[in-house]
Amino acid sequence: MQIGILIGVIAVLISFVLVVFGFLNIFPLYIATPLLFVSIFFIIVRINNKNRFKGFKI
Secondary structure, X not given: OHHHHHHHHHHHHHHHHHXXXXXXXXXXXXXXXXXXXXXXXXXXXXXXXXXXXXOOOX
């Protein structure tokens, strides 16, 4: 579980650098911005998934 969050944090950092490069017109923003959104979404899904009630086991 923790490895997924670590991968997500690394992806956010890389995506943030790509967005900064996009602001400097080195990398296209229309590619960098969705990558940042997807990586933040991935972290939120990984963090919220561990607290989900999965029902009673019979």
